[in-house]
Amino acid sequence: MRINEPVTQNELEYDQHARIVSTTTSKGVITYVNKDFVEISGFTEEEALGQARNIVRHPDMPQAAFQSLWDAMADQKPWMDIIKNRCKNGDHYWVDAFVMANADETDGEAHLQSVRFKPSRDQISRATHAYKLINEGKQPYHL
Numbered sequence: 800m801r802i803n804e805p806v807t808q809n810e811l812e813y814d815q816h817a818r819i820v821s822t823t824t825s826k827g828v829i830t831y832v833n834k835d836f837v838e839i840s841g842f843t844e845e846e847a848l849g850q851a852r853n854i855v856r857h858p859d860m861p862q863a864a865f866q867s868l869w870d871a872m873a874d875q876k877p878w879m880d881i882i883k884n885r886c887k888n889g890d891h892y893w894v895d896a897f898v899m900a901n902a903d904e905t906d907g908e909a910h911l912q913s914v915r916f917k918p919s920r921d922q923i924s925r926a927t928h929a930y931k932l933i934n935e936g937k938q939p940y941h942l
């Protein structure tokens with residue numbers, strides 16, 4: 800697991816109309832980020848493109864959440880969940896992420912795309928609680 804630092808635990812609030820989009824290869828190398836991704840994460844397009852998929856990984860996110868994402872991609876199924884992401888400066892922003900694979904018509908390779916929306920305060924507090932329990936080795940009751 801990659802540990803990105805620093806972490807401030809300051810939450811970045813952002814516009815509810817933002818749509819944070821990124822695309823990766825099947826191995827998770829970033830091939831596209833949109834303007835909202837750049838503005839909210841704090842990484843420039845140059846810093847993000849070609850990087851490992853876990854550039855915005857926050858250390859508070861349990862590994863199990865991403866295992867289910869990659870299992871869904873392997874089965875060619877869409878995946879959704881609430882994710883705590885880390886900004887370049889160590890702050891964080893919560894997203895309601897939708898990830899799915901598309902086969903590219905030219906090379907037949909799977910391309911993975913994520914569109915992320917701003918979750919509600921209620922979704923954020925439930926996810927915070929569930930991830931804390933998972934990180935403590937306990938069973939989250941809402942998942």
Ligand SMILES: Cc1cc2nc3c(=O)[nH]c(=O)nc-3n(C[C@H](O)[C@H](O)[C@H](O)COP(=O)(O)O)c2cc1C
Pocket residue numbers: 800801802821822823827852853854855856857860862865868882883884896898911912913
């Ligand atoms: C299209 C796509 C978008 C992703 N978006 C995020 C994201 O916003 N935040 C995140 O932490 N992981 C995201 N992931 C999952 C990461 O690739 C990675 O599995 C995760 O950060 C865990 O990193 P680790 O393997 O270092 O533990 C995404 C994966 C794909 C395929």
